[in-house]
Amino acid sequence: MLSNRQLFLKYLGQTSDNPCLLEIEKAEGIYLYGPNGEKYIDLISGVSVSNLGHGNISVKQAVKEQIDKHAHLMVYGEYIQVPQVELAAYLTSLLPECLNTVFLVNSGSESVEGAIKLAKRYTRRSKIISFNNAYHGSTHGALSVTGNEELKRSFRPLLPEVYHINLNSINELDLIDKNTACVIIEPIQAEAGVRIPDNNFMQELYKKCKELDVLLIFDEIQTGFGRTGKMFGFEHYNITPDIICFAKAFGGGMPIGAFVSDKKIMNSFTYDPVLGHITTFGGHPVCAAAALANLKEITKNNIIEEAKEKGELLKNNINGKKIKEIRGKGLLLAVEIDSFDNILKFIKQGIKNGIVTDWFLFDNKSFRITPPLTITKEQILETCKIINKTLEEL
Ligand SMILES: Cc1ncc(COP(=O)(O)O)c(C=O)c1O
8 A cells, every 4th residue: 555655645636846744734823733743833824824823722613613604606796695794894894995896716826816916907008027036936927937947947928028137226217118017026025035025115116106196016925924024014114015915824823825905906806807817716615715804813913013022032042153143133034054055955954953944935045933922931931942953053
């Protein structure tokens, strides 16, 4: 009989020739459990997904209650389904007034697709500005705005009229002009290795977009829902985007995404012609119920404020000769060390020592520290001890 590892390699499409191959049977809180009693502290959170930790009771309850009522009924946008309606109303109550209309989708990539399409349709322009080292997803449109040539090369032609500029390069903002439909940016570039734009740059970008009626899209797929110590990444800059993209942590572990905008912008999908974006499973009722429970939990207690303090605690207690820099906000952190070789060793040795971490798509000298926001201060100190010990063992 084949082992689960052999079945995984034989029957599942592989994304690389070097998958992590950790077998996980159960997950609870900040811990992942293997089939033979192995226990790991999760420093990845499924890539900024499990903000409340694994197995949150309210989220599980919402899933159970909704599945007992109904699962999928009809394509998005036709029937009135309570979980979708309640979720959209709650989400917009957390956002500024001009982000008042929610389009529910399935994933981060789909939310980026929807946001870009919406910007083109609303402005009737076609040029798009994005950033080098940005990651926005793997479908053709989202890949087009992703800022890494290696990932894109073999899929060309991609979307035309997409231009990438460098983060914090104010001069390059001149590329934004009257033909530009939108600029898409992550409030903190996550997969670039957690790179924080300068506040000044963000203000200039915002000004330029306003001057030229260019829509500003924030991809908050990794930064959203408390991860950076604020509910949303845009709050760090005091500016409001025209369209905002969500996924990952939105569903509390269930697959759901959204893009949100002002009604007058969103309405351009509705008319001339109709069906500007359509999706069968977008806003799946079970996922929407989970997302609502998740948002209510995240906004309860002090989870978000504490994420900021916890990030500082982590930063202050991680040390080692190999560390070059620790970057980030809240619990979206990157620890940069000396080489990719040592990153690989660190990840392997970390698993032996009981922590799981990962490198970033576009930064192979840093490992990520993005634990569930519910990690306690004691658990942080325990985690830091393991990180430091693992660094010493390299
Ligand atoms: C910033 C950002 N945008 C978009 C995506 C794409 O999301 P998904 O994998 O759900 O399609 C990701 C995924 O890692 C991401 O980090």
